[in-house]
Amino acid sequence: MTAAEAARVLTRRGLLISVAALLGLAGVYVLALGYTPVEARQGLAQKIFYLHVPAAWSALMAFSLVGITSGLYLWLQDPRLDRFAAASAEVGVAFSAVMLTTGPIWAKPIWGTWWTWDARLTLTLFLFFLFIGYLALRASVHDPAERARFSAVVGLLGMLLVPFIHLSVYLFRTLHPQPIVLKPSAPSLPPEMLRTLLISMLVFTALYVGLVTLRYGLGLAEDARDEATDVAG
Amino acid sequence: MREAIRLALAIAAKDVRAELRSRTALLSAVVFAALVLVVFNFARDPTALAATDLAPSVLWVTFALAAMVALNRAFTVEREHGALDGLLLAPVPRGALFLGKLLANLAFVGTVEGVTLPLFVLFFNVDLTAALPGLIGVTALATIGFVSVGTIFSAMAVRTRFAELMLPVLLLPFMVPPLIGAVQVTSRLLAARPLSEVAGWLRLLTLYDVVFVTLCTMAFAAVVDE
Numbered sequence: 001m002t003a004a005e006a007a008r009v010l011t012r013r014g015l016l017i018s019v020a021a022l023l024g025l026a027g028v029y030v031l032a033l034g035y036t037p038v039e040a041r042q043g044l045a046q047k048i049f050y051l052h053v054p055a056a057w058s059a060l061m062a063f064s065l066v067g068i069t070s071g072l073y074l075w076l077q078d079p080r081l082d083r084f085a086a087a088s089a090e091v092g093v094a095f096s097a098v099m100l101t102t103g104p105i106w107a108k109p110i111w112g113t114w115w116t117w118d119a120r121l122t123l124t125l126f127l128f129f130l131f132i133g134y135l136a137l138r139a140s141v142h143d144p145a146e147r148a149r150f151s152a153v154v155g156l157l158g159m160l161l162v163p164f165i166h167l168s169v170y171l172f173r174t175l176h177p178q179p180i181v182l183k184p185s186a187p188s189l190p191p192e193m194l195r196t197l198l199i200s201m202l203v204f205t206a207l208y209v210g211l212v213t214l215r216y217g218l219g220l221a222e223d224a225r226d227e228a229t230d231v232a233g
Numbered sequence: 234m235r236e237a238i239r240l241a242l243a244i245a246a247k248d249v250r251a252e253l254r255s256r257t258a259l260l261s262a263v264v265f266a267a268l269v270l271v272v273f274n275f276a277r278d279p280t281a282l283a284a285t286d287l288a289p290s291v292l293w294v295t296f297a298l299a300a301m302v303a304l305n306r307a308f309t310v311e312r313e314h315g316a317l318d319g320l321l322l323a324p325v326p327r328g329a330l331f332l333g334k335l336l337a338n339l340a341f342v343g344t345v346e347g348v349t350l351p352l353f354v355l356f357f358n359v360d361l362t363a364a365l366p367g368l369i370g371v372t373a374l375a376t377i378g379f380v381s382v383g384t385i386f387s388a389m390a391v392r393t394r395f396a397e398l399m400l401p402v403l404l405l406p407f408m409v410p411p412l413i414g415a416v417q418v419t420s421r422l423l424a425a426r427p428l429s430e431v432a433g434w435l436r437l438l439t440l441y442d443v444v445f446v447t448l449c450t451m452a453f454a455a456v457v458d459e
Contacts, residue, residue: 130406140393
């Protein structure tokens with residue numbers, strides 16, 4: 001199979017998974033509005049939780065995978081790892097845009113302010129900027145091998161910045177709701193809420209897989225095109 | 234190991250010597266830092282905010298901007314006349330090369346910070362006598378971390394289009410943890426609070442230095458080797 005054919009298969013598969021995930025997302029809306037109870041203190045504003053948390057989860061997963069594949073690229077020098085990291089970074093930026101817009105919409109009625117310079121907010125914003133920088137760097141280096149090495153270094157360093165972000169959360173006084181699902185004691189959510197959240201996280205993970213597959217296929221097609229035009233030119 | 238340190242020092246000495254012969258970059262960076270301080274002084278409403286309340290933030294934003302200017306030129310000079318290619322042909326391990334450039338950049342940024350500090354005392358009327366040793370310590374701790382990341386990014390940025398823009402965009406997110414820590418520690422120092430209040434921040438700054446100096450030293454080969 002040539003690269004162009006592989007690209008076509010991958011983009012089609014990616015599109016299919018993404019569409020299925022988007023249908024699943026519609027299901028999550030139905031569950032969030034019809035199945036889960038209304039939270040006693042926050043009211044309907046709490047419903048955004050089923051989008052905000054899974055989006056944040058997908059964004060963080062995307063960025064962690066960029067870091068891991070970047071580190072592996074520096075070791076194995078496999079162009080597939082670089083292409084995956086590029087795809088994951090782009091999708092991660094999209095998910096963090098969702099996280100960074102749904103957050104303030106919730107914060108306005110609950111905290112009384114769109115934005116607060118709380119540690120976690122500030123630093124996720126900077127994580128978003130970091131990956132915008134990662135994509136800007138990719139766009140400004142022409143040579144593919146050099147682009148792959150440079151962005152792998154930034155991706156790896158970026159992943160190591162994340163623990164420092166988390167450490168700062170605990171050192172800086174924080175307003176952000178504390179972890180309620182992943183904590184040492186049992187999750188303190190009613191079962192309907194927890195189930196919906198978990199379904200939504202699955203849907204967002206599927207959406208991530210779909211979009212990355214799509215973007216990976218496009219990257220493959222771009223590389224095939226560049227190679228073809230280089231040979232022709 | 235000893236050989237690598239000797240090579241790193243030789244590279245750093247070369248950079249420092251080149252800098253001392255021209256002095257233009259160093260002087261410009263110092264003047265730039267002084268100007269930032271002056272601008273800050275006029276950017277605040279003196280009836281609403283006391284100079285001392287703003288002092289730690291002003292100091293660290295000035296340091297960060299001055300470091301950015303300094304780092305932007307760190308590898309620009311190596312690009313001229315293919316100096317970097319010559320350096321890469323020499324039998325120097327890439328880690329030693331990185332440490333050499335890091336030391337040279339630290340000397341440069343450290344000098345700018347050293348000149349800025351008295352100006353800061355003068356313009357913002359803060360009393361540093363008691364806080365000075367602690368302030369020098371935390372400045373060194375924070376500066377080592379972000380100059381280390383800045384050195385490796387600077388080596389990349391010179392090879393891209395829009396190099397002057399690429400470095401700040403990449404580096405600023407990495408400056409955030411050291412800057413937050415440094416501002417916290419500085420404000421406690423200026424308020425004559427005990428250091429035990431900021432032990433967590435000091436540990437974070439130290440950890441940041443260890444992690445990023447090690448990682449950048451190891452990753453530098455991927456940036457310069459074809």
